[in-house]
Amino acid sequence: MTEPTAQACVEVSASAERVYALVSDLPGMASAAEEFTGGTWLDGASGAAVGARFRGSNRRGWRRWSTTSTVTDAAPNRFAFEVKSFGLPVSRWQYDIEPGAGGCTLTESTWDRRPSWYLPITVLGTGVRDRVAQNQRNIEVTLERLKAAAES
Incomplete structure (x- = not known):
C-alpha cells in the first residue's frame, strides 16, 4: 500500500480496548469526527466486522453527502474501511492502536482513492478544494476529541 495522504497520531492515557471501542463505534465517531455525522450498518450488520458495510452521513457547512463503506480490518489493534460514493x-480510513505503558498510541490515516476525473465533482459536493490538507486538519481535530473521550 502507498503512503497515506494524511496521517497523525496521539498518545492516549486509556486502554487500547477502550480506544478501539470508540473508533469502531459509528455514533462515537460521529461525536468525534469533523465531517462524519453518523452512520447506519447495512445488510443486517450490527457492528464492526470484516466485510460489514455502513452508510455514512457527512456534513461540511451546508453541504451534506453520504458514502458507503466496507470494513476491511476489525482487530484489536486496527479498524479500517474503504469508502465509496456512487460506486466509485x-x-x-485506518485507525492503528499500539498498546504502551499507561495507555496506547492511536494513529489515524487516510488514503485518497478518487479517480482524477472525479475530483472536480467532489469539490462541488463537499466544498473542499484541497482534500489532503482538509483531511490532515480533520484528523488532528478528531484525534484530540477521541483522546478526550477515551480519557474521560
Missing part, C-alpha cells in the same frame, strides 16, 4: 472508490 473515494478513500481508505
